[in-house]
Structure formats: C-alpha cells, structure tokens
Amino acid sequence: MRGLVSLFAFLGESACCAVSALVRPREFRFGDAALAFQRAAFDGLPVTIGVGFLLGVILAFQSAAALQTFGVEVYVADLLAIALFRELGPIITAIILAGRTGSAFAAEIGTMKVDEELDALTTMGLPPVRFLVLPRVTAAAFAMPILTVFAEIAGLVGGALVLETMRVPPAAYWQHVTASSDAPMILFGLAKGLGFGLLVGLIGCAAGMQTRATADGVGHAATSAVVGSIVAIAVADGLLAVLCNIWGA
C-alpha cells in the first residue's frame, strides 16, 4: 500500500518536473540525457539488431513451413511486415531495453541512493527526479523508436535471407513487404515503442529510487526494474490491443 502511494508520488513528481523543464528548458540536464541516450540507443544497437534479425529468421522459417504446403512462401513477407511493425518490433526492442537500460538505471540510481548521493542532491536543493530521472526517462523514450526501426529492418532482412534459400526472389519479397505495410501502421508501432520506452525508463528509475540500503538492495532493484518493465509492457500492449479492437483500428 505504501509502495503504491510512493509510486504515485514518484509519477506525480516526474510529471511536474517534466512540465517545469518544458517551461524552463534550462532546468533540463541535456548533458546527462545525451549520455543516457548514447548508452541506451547506440550501445544497444548491436544486440537489438542481432535479436531482431534472428526473430525475422525464426518467424520466416516457422511460417514458411506452413505456407510452403500451398506454394505461397512469398506471403511470409506480408506476415513478417505486419507482425514486426505492429507488435514484435516494439515489444522485443522494449524487452531488450528493459534488460539493458532499465536495469542499468535502477542500479545506477540505487547505488547513489545507498551512497546517500540522493540525499546529498536533495539537501542541495536539487530534486533527484529532475536531476536523475528526467534525463534518463527522456533518453529511454527517444531511444526506443530508433532501436525499434533497426530491429524491424533487421527482422525483415532476416526473413528475406530465409526466403532466398527457398527460391523467393528478393524483389518479390520486398514488394510484398511494402504492399502490406503503410505509414500509419509503422508510425503507430513507433509511437507504441516510445510509450514502452517511457515505461521502461520510469520503472527503472522508480526501482532505483526505492532501493534499500542492504547488501542485495541494488541487485534487487535491478531485478524488479526488469520484471516490472516486462510486465508493464505486456499489460500496456494488451490494453492497447483491446482498445484498438474496440475502436476498430
């Protein structure tokens, strides 16, 4: 119960700081945000591309096996495009972000908490939320669309390579990909990614701020950041799917 109260207090404070930074951009720590962005986006690229690629390969093999019966392997392209752009791209990227970046946020902030650095910021009159949380959450949110695009392209390339071994020419493959995807769908997926990035960033930072000063405190914070993020992503995506269904999108 107290956890819930402090979670809402944290969200409220984050929102206030965000609004305040929008009004007075000088308050925003651009340097810290840039560093967090570099770590989340650029350093995270290789693993995101790698996992996206493998996901494309696996999906292509699985679905090709079924479609081969009818001799329409090329429709794997449509399936991959829709699945990646709508769901799997943002989700898999967000899960990787949770594991890499969400846990790092929790561990960094948790260590600072244990070392009384958060107290030091507070007594200097520098709210930790403005100082530590805002730059990180912003970085995570903006890293997500970029990482998602790379994961999606890598997945499609993986699918193309698999289909090539099944004698589907790349030209036909890419034609099917473009035919079955449109800008609104891609943008919706990227916006979803941005939302997931916000969730991962906020949950990672919240876990860090609640770290207890025990031997396993920081480890526990990192774990709960990852688990919390993945659950939140799944729930958010489920809700979104239901809403889309209701609105007929």
Add this chain to the structure above:
Amino acid sequence: MEKGEPIIRLEHVDAGYPGAVILHDVSFAVARGEIFILLGGSGCGKSTVMKHMTGLNPILAGRLTVAGREWSVQTRAELCRQIGVMYQSGALFGSMTCLENVRLPLDEFSDLSKAARRARALELLRDVELEDAADKMPSEISGGMRKRVAIARAMALDPSVVFLDEPSAGLDPITSAALDDLILRLRAEKGMTFVVVTHELPSVFKIGDRAAMFDRARHGLVALGAPQALRDTSEDPFVRKFFSRGEYHGQ
C-alpha cells in the same frame, strides 16, 4: 536575525520514520557559530536527527526550526541554501570529477560566470588542501580525501550551518585530527555553525562547544552541555560509562 538567536531549535521533537519513533521528546538549540556535537552509540538515532534538521525527513511531532523557519514546501528552497551537508560516505557524484562536484552547487545556484565558478571551486578545494585532486574522479582518491572534497562541496554556497555526519569514521587518527583542525579553521575563518555527528572522543573534546547525547535504550536525549562538563559532572550512568570507556580507548 540577532546574533544570540539559535540557528536551529528543536522543541519536543519525536524523531524517527513513519510508524517508528526512534527518539522521544527531544529539545535543544544550536547557537550561531558553535560547533555542536551529536553523540551516542551506533543506531541511537543521530543520523535520524540530522536528517530531520536537514529537511530530508519530516519530524513525527513537535517543532523544528532552522533560522527561525520550519521545513515545508514553501521554505525548502530557501532553507536548502542555508545548509551544507557532508554525508558519512562523502556522497560525491561518481560521474563527476572532484572539481565538478564542488562546482555543482555553484553551477546550479550562483550567478557567477563559468570562469568565476571554476575559480571559486578551486579556492574551496584549496581550503581543504586538495587542489591537486581537482581533476581526479572520486573513485581515484582515498576515503579521507573524499570527505574533505565533500566538506568543500558543502561549503560552496557559504551556508550558515554545515552538517557533518561522522567525518572521522573509518579514518586513521592522523587524518582524523587533520579533519578536526580543518573544521576549527573553517569555523574561525568563516564563522559558520557546525553540527557534527561523531564517536571519536578526542575530537569531541577538541572541537565541540556543546554536545547532545542520545541513549538508544531510553529513546531520548539524556545529556546536553559542554563535553568536559558532561564528562566531569554528569551523574547519569550511561553518560559516565560512555565517556570513561571512550577515553580508555581514546588515550
């Protein structure tokens, strides 16, 4: 504010955390310019009281004022400017150099130019005799040096009160004595008030003008006065035991 007015005043304060009172009914006042010591066994609530005084945690009952004002959302920004705090671990920011750590409060709150802020930060580091560590990262210097950098950072905005949580814990006797000299020198030069948590009896007698002593078993303040007076005249068995045992180790 007149000179004789205490800078910090606690009236019937219950100290602790939501749902857990650690110390009951604590009352004392810290005068401007004095070095005030918080004494007591570990876990008795010294850091807890310090967290109340520095506005980190709200008190559970009673009244606590700094420079005549209670901590609240409205007074927070202003009161934060009046205090400087050095935490037990130093609490330097690991991603910044020592100079950047000391410069941070200046960057955030002063109107000085960039060059002037840098010069001021170097001057503060010179005060604690650590100019040459300016460009080192906190992880590259020793624990005693980190604490001195943290003192420099706490002094950056010329606060009225400086809080030091166990400045000499974990330091060798020579470094610890040097730290005491530093505190005395800073007080003489800048006239600041110091509130110091310490276990080291030699340093209590050397720097302390007055001390407040807490007892964990009785959940409260058990003695208040000049350290020598407490040692020589206190009738309280806990106080006598604390000083005699400490002296035995201290000499």
